[in-house]
Amino acid sequence: MKCIQCNEGVTVDSSTIVxxxxxxxxFLFRHVPAMICPVCGEEYLSEEIQDRISEIKNRCLEPGLSVQVYDFRS
Structure with a gap:
């Protein structure tokens, strides 16, 4: 897809850290699937990935939990 931010680049499949x-x-999510613009670096997450992050985040908000690392490769 064409980058909405710079309006020049075409995004490529990659991964990022959220x-x-x-x-x-x-919260630290590693290897998150994303579409990234090679021109400006803008990152786009699919609705499915955003929903997964929200679901994981909500499950992990337990008393006493201070840091949560999630790797999308696992």
Whole structure:
């Protein structure tokens, strides 16, 4: 697909790292399938991948959990 950000590049299948914090818990997702623009580096995640991240994040928000690492290859 054509990159929406730079309007020049055509995205390629690749993977990325997604990291964020929610409710004091840090999340790190490695090897996340993404479409990445080779011109500007903009990353696009499919709706399916976004849903999986949300599902995992919600399951992991347990009291006492401070860091969660998830590798999409496993």
């Amino acid at each position: 990291a964020f914090e929610k409710n004091g818990a840090a």
